[in-house]
Amino acid sequence: MKKKVLLMGASGSGKTSMRSLIFSNNPASLTARLGATIDVEQNHVRFLGDLILNLWDCGGQDAFMDSYLTTQRSTIFQHVGVLIYVFDVEVNDMKKDLEYYRDCIEGLRQFSPEAAIFLLVHKMDLSRDRAVSFDRKSKELRTASQNVDVNIFATSIYDESLYKAWSSIVHTLIPNAAVLSRHLAIFARACSATEVILFERTTFLVIATSSPTPPSSQGTASPRPEQLDPNDIHQLESTRYERTSELIKAFKYSCSRLREEFQSLELELPDFTAVLDEMTKNAYVMVIVHDPTIETAAIKLNIKMARRKFE
Ligand code: GTP
Numbered sequence: 001m002k003k004k005v006l007l008m009g010a011s012g013s014g015k016t017s018m019r020s021l022i023f024s025n026n027p028a029s030l031t032a033r034l035g036a037t038i039d040v041e042q043n044h045v046r047f048l049g050d051l052i053l054n055l056w057d058c059g060g061q062d063a064f065m066d067s068y069l070t071t072q073r074s075t076i077f078q079h080v081g082v083l084i085y086v087f088d089v090e091v092n093d094m095k096k097d098l099e100y101y102r103d104c105i106e107g108l109r110q111f112s113p114e115a116a117i118f119l120l121v122h123k124m125d126l127s128r129d130r131a132v133s134f135d136r137k138s139k140e141l142r143t144a145s146q147n148v149d150v151n152i153f154a155t156s157i158y159d160e161s162l163y164k165a166w167s168s169i170v171h172t173l174i175p176n177a178a179v180l181s182r183h184l185a186i187f188a189r190a191c192s193a194t195e196v197i198l199f200e201r202t203t204f205l206v207i208a209t210s211s212p213t214p215p216s217s218q219g220t221a222s223p224r225p226e227q228l229d230p231n232d233i234h235q236l237e238s239t240r241y242e243r244t245s246e247l248i249k250a251f252k253y254s255c256s257r258l259r260e261e262f263q264s265l266e267l268e269l270p271d272f273t274a275v276l277d278e279m280t281k282n283a284y285v286m287v288i289v290h291d292p293t294i295e296t297a298a299i300k301l302n303i304k305m306a307r308r309k310f311e
Contacts, residue, residue, distance in 0.1 A: 003173045009086030011060035014122045028157040080112035098144045117150045125156040163245035167206040184210035197286045204245045275299045
């Protein structure tokens, strides 16, 4: 099953940079070397089972945009699962950007009316007051979108916000996410775990969790919501998923520099134990246990026994 993802936005807004971080495991510091994308660069990423993401990174220079919206219109906008449109938070005059954006929405309405739309207000690290600039841009974008349903995220390649947005994006493309969550909840109970999280192998984006609320529904407003949920007995941070993705990606990058392959991870801390291990060919599972009487070896054995069920 192939899902087409369109990545669009003005030249220099940061599209290829985010693609290179998420899908190629490159560090943010190397993105300054990237050249402008010529026309469309396509990538295929195999996700869980037979789900393949077909990512179209569309170069944002005016000549290319004009061509997507005219001669290539049907090729670009048909069979789209998700449109991701990237806006540079530092660009004050959005007039031309918004004209192209509205035209793209029109193209989608014509050829892929069911597609989900994600708007990323990007390079938030450059903004002095993140909350204020995000609020202002979001209002502008909602007005430009008129009645179309859009999901807006604040992102930067220099923190975990990018993983939050992209996890939410892929979550909309996974057909059996709710079923997976139910199975993870059963598995969590079997392990006496506080939480179990499933990550995609290459990107380390969150596929599903054992918690009832999926990562996608955890709000899009604040770029760095550090609050703790007062109802949660273990005081889990609301940013834990995207922060784990970011940390593990950085760790994997360090391993690759040492020519070592990342395989699994065990953390035994005074408050909790965390085990990260392979669950299927395309996914890793992280099991978080707060009960000190549960042995790490038992968690690993449970993961081993559950593999067949999840493959
Ligand atoms: P085209 O290929 O021409 O459409 O451009 P693009 O949207 O792919 O832009 P690209 O990813 O090449 O990024 C342009 C510049 O923005 C690079 O120098 C990146 O390092 C920088 N950049 C990307 N994301 C961020 C970010 O989150 N923060 C900051 N400060 N810079 C970023």
